[in-house]
Amino acid sequence: xxxxxxxxxxxxxxxxxxxxxxxxxxxxxxxxxxxxxxxxxxxxxxxxxxxxxxxxxxxxxxxxxxxxxxxxxxxxxxxxxxxxxxxxxxxxxxxxxxxxxxxxxxxxxxxxxxxxxxxxxxxxxxxxxxxxxxxxxxxxxxxxxxxxxxxxxxxxxxxxxxxxxxxxxxxxxxxxxxxxxxxxxxxxxxxxxxxxxxxxxxxxxxxxxxxxxxxxxxxxxxxxxxxxxxxxxxxxxxxxxxxxxxxxxxxxxxxxxxxxxxxxxxxxxxxxxxxxxxxxxxxxxxxxxxxxxxxxxxxxxxxxxxxxxxxxxxxxxxxxxxxxxxxxxxxxxxxxxxxxxxxxxxxxxxxxxxxxxxxxxxxxxxxxxxxxxxxxxxxxxxxxxxxxxxxxxxxxxxxxxxxxxxxxxxxxxxxxxxxxxxxxxxxxxxxxxxxxxxxxxxxxxxxxxxxxxxxxxxxxxxx
Amino acid sequence: xxxxxxxxxxxxxxxxxxxxxxxxxxxxxxxxxxxxxxxxxxxxxxxxxxxxxxxxxxxxxxxxxxxxxxxxxxxxxxxxxxxxxxxxxxxxxxxxxxxxxxxxxxxxxxxxxxxxxxxxxxxxxxxxxxxxxxxxxxxxxxxxxxxxxxxxxxxxxxxxxxxxxxxxxxxxxxxxxxxxxxxxxxxxxxxxxxxxxxxxxxxxxxxxxxxxxxxxxxxxxxxxxxxxxxxxxxxxxxxxxxxxxxxxxxxxxxxxxxxxxxxxxxxxxxxxxxxxxxxxxxx
Numbered sequence: 001x002x003x004x005x006x007x008x009x010x011x012x013x014x015x016x017x018x019x020x021x022x023x024x025x026x027x028x029x030x031x032x033x034x035x036x037x038x039x040x041x042x043x044x045x046x047x048x049x050x051x052x053x054x055x056x057x058x059x060x061x062x063x064x065x066x067x068x069x070x071x072x073x074x075x076x077x078x079x080x081x082x083x084x085x086x087x088x089x090x091x092x093x094x095x096x097x098x099x100x101x102x103x104x105x106x107x108x109x110x111x112x113x114x115x116x117x118x119x120x121x122x123x124x125x126x127x128x129x130x131x132x133x134x135x136x137x138x139x140x141x142x143x144x145x146x147x148x149x150x151x152x153x154x155x156x157x158x159x160x161x162x163x164x165x166x167x168x169x170x171x172x173x174x175x176x177x178x179x180x181x182x183x184x185x186x187x188x189x190x191x192x193x194x195x196x197x198x199x200x201x202x203x204x205x206x207x208x209x210x211x212x213x214x215x216x217x218x219x220x221x222x223x224x225x226x227x228x229x230x231x232x233x234x235x236x237x238x239x240x241x242x243x244x245x246x247x248x249x250x251x252x253x254x255x256x257x258x259x260x261x262x263x264x265x266x267x268x269x270x271x272x273x274x275x276x277x278x279x280x281x282x283x284x285x286x287x288x289x290x291x292x293x294x295x296x297x298x299x300x301x302x303x304x305x306x307x308x309x310x311x312x313x314x315x316x317x318x319x320x321x322x323x324x325x326x327x328x329x330x331x332x333x334x335x336x337x338x339x340x341x342x343x344x345x346x347x348x349x350x351x352x353x354x355x356x357x358x359x360x361x362x363x364x365x366x367x368x369x370x371x372x373x374x375x376x377x378x379x380x381x382x383x384x385x386x387x388x389x390x391x392x393x394x395x396x397x398x399x400x401x402x403x404x405x406x407x408x409x410x411x412x413x414x415x416x417x418x419x420x421x422x423x424x425x426x427x428x429x430x431x432x433x434x435x436x437x438x439x440x441x442x443x444x445x446x447x448x449x450x451x452x453x454x455x456x457x458x459x460x461x462x463x
Numbered sequence: 464x465x466x467x468x469x470x471x472x473x474x475x476x477x478x479x480x481x482x483x484x485x486x487x488x489x490x491x492x493x494x495x496x497x498x499x500x501x502x503x504x505x506x507x508x509x510x511x512x513x514x515x516x517x518x519x520x521x522x523x524x525x526x527x528x529x530x531x532x533x534x535x536x537x538x539x540x541x542x543x544x545x546x547x548x549x550x551x552x553x554x555x556x557x558x559x560x561x562x563x564x565x566x567x568x569x570x571x572x573x574x575x576x577x578x579x580x581x582x583x584x585x586x587x588x589x590x591x592x593x594x595x596x597x598x599x600x601x602x603x604x605x606x607x608x609x610x611x612x613x614x615x616x617x618x619x620x621x622x623x624x625x626x627x628x629x630x631x632x633x634x635x636x637x638x639x640x641x642x643x644x645x646x647x648x649x650x651x652x653x654x655x656x657x658x659x660x661x662x663x664x665x666x667x668x669x670x671x672x673x674x675x676x677x678x679x680x681x682x683x684x685x686x687x688x689x690x691x692x693x694x695x696x697x698x699x700x701x702x703x704x705x706x707x708x709x710x711x712x713x714x715x716x717x718x719x720x721x722x723x724x725x726x727x728x729x730x731x732x733x734x735x736x737x738x739x740x741x742x743x744x745x746x
Contacts, residue, residue, distance in 0.1 A: 171682045173501065173508075173544055181684075209464075210546040212682050216491055238686040240696065257685035265507065265679065271733035274507040274530065275679070276726030396683045398701045 007109040008037040015330045019300045022185040022268050025327060029119040031069065038066035040104065041111045048101040049113060054445030057081045059098055059113055066116055075124035078117060079131045083157040083200065084150065084444060086125060086192045087179050089118030092441045093321045125195050135204070138163030141458050144226040145169070146213045146399070149177020150440045151232035151431025153197070154447030155454070156205045162455045166205045171212040174264060177234055178440065181264035184294050186301070214402035227461065228426050228454045231414060232447060235432035237396040240389055241286065241341065249344055251280060251352040255287070255295045255390035262298045280385020281305045284355060286341060287390035288318035293328045295388045300331055307333050308382065312340040312360050312372040338362070340374065344387065354383045393437050411436065420450035421457070428454055466542040469520060471535065475600040477527050478568045481535065485545040486519030493552025494576035495671070495705050499681045501544035502531050508546070510678045512650070514572035515579065521545070524572040529727060530734045549681050550704045553577060553671060557586035559645035562637070563608070564630040564659070566594035570651030571602065573673055577648050578608045590614040590637070592630040594651070598623035629655045634662065644668050657713035664709045671705035674716060690716050
């Protein structure tokens, strides 16, 4: 085994500087740095990274091409498998996917596959490399896609490659779903999202904004006017703790509201932009997933003096990506392990004033799992001005209530077969709408696979 | 995108009527529903009530407060976005003796839309009650429900015209006189809605009141418009915006309005300082 060089570090804005702006935290690799990092890949005969990627990018070859500085070829290669590398390179939990299975991990840090993917995507965008897709003309066949988040976008690009006329319907006034409204600018710059969406429009995908299926356009209109429908409306409705004293109080946000204001509505540019956001001096974020980290770090950038993460388990159970947790802690976020809020208290103006919390302990259950249990009598208080509840999301019932023919489980998650088809023939579903809240890359993968099934389905209909 | 403003007139000292071309919204609108308005790319998504739809144009009543209405007054000719219709419309059917009440700009728009739709249905008898601050603040006749309701009452808060006080005064009088009321629709100020909910509960009258709260997306994503119905959380945007007033926790609903007071002032000041003319920015 040859000696493995250490991973090429990526430059980042220093924590004290970056908490004052919304610019990207990492600077991205230079060409030299990228080539050096890619050369660390030992080109395994049977690479383990590729099957670990939900969209199966040709990682081994990408690394080789970047190492040889054949950037254009590397870009085109990645784009074949994933139309949205600039996004996934930045937001994938690589440590549990490609990088998690990288053989180098046994000796040193794995190859920085995510950072290389983001590098090559940015390089392609900067050099305006056009991806030529040979599109078979099938435009007399129509596919409608509900939702322009990762699953919808991925399915749209693949269906378009099969030659179908593709229309995406999006509720909001900007396309991109969670990439647009959920993930903050400092983690995923919106210019990059817009550019990847624009590439899709260049391919001929039509995006109809401000249209909510089930609300101002009906499901039957889609099914009657299209040869197939793909449902990818995500899991966009917030969950609330439902603890005492919650709703009369101002200053209590769902993470969805907080992030939609900040990201989609650009409240961090208020008052140049019109949508306000109110952040007090002391902020508590409940939960420890990526959305919680995003909320906490956004609050800091909006001027909060102190930001607390409240989590009922210990840090190692936090569902956030390693990098997000690391960045959050670097920025001075205070992490409270093993605590749970039980009551909110307001002041006489109806604003949140302080929270009552209880300490928790992890108790081993019969099945061996550790479950957080409150320690009686351990109640304490934390003074807060703003609370953000980042407890996860559930499918939005707006659409489902109005399309009862689509079968779903108790939680409202659409039930699909192995081909991603729902209980309605010709209607498919994927992403969070069909699998509950998961990751961007999983949604991209499902969109892609569903497109294959849609193609098979439409082809069969015409035999 | 751009939605052309075709008409803008003063209704009184604080409200105006705005007509905007939005054919897709107009085609699908039902009374009770609302739209989201964005004046410009950088704009907020503002929930608005619709008074009337006609030939691809929607009419809205807008209050001359805040930054948006200043932009309108300063010569805005189109909106960036008119999104909708959103929320549930009311059932357009026979209710019997209906009373429709309103005491604020959005409420008056809803009052008009509801009277117009239900008045067309045989078997409905419509009484519309509209409350204004004073005699001089009463809208011009054509924007009142006078011509489309079977009976029309105006009340003024200062007593300078009609019954003194809110529409509650008139409803009480009708009930005292033994008038049978089968159904009440309404909207406007939260404290009045809270007060009437008790009267409707005592008299056991079915009703729907617009409980539209602060909203961001208007499609069930942000949860800002959460209200509590018999203790159960509902979202005004997707479950409403109209609910049975007897079930709403009004005290909770009313508290949500202080949240962005500071920011509203900041937005106003910023707009005033940047609308052009002072020349400071050219230096």
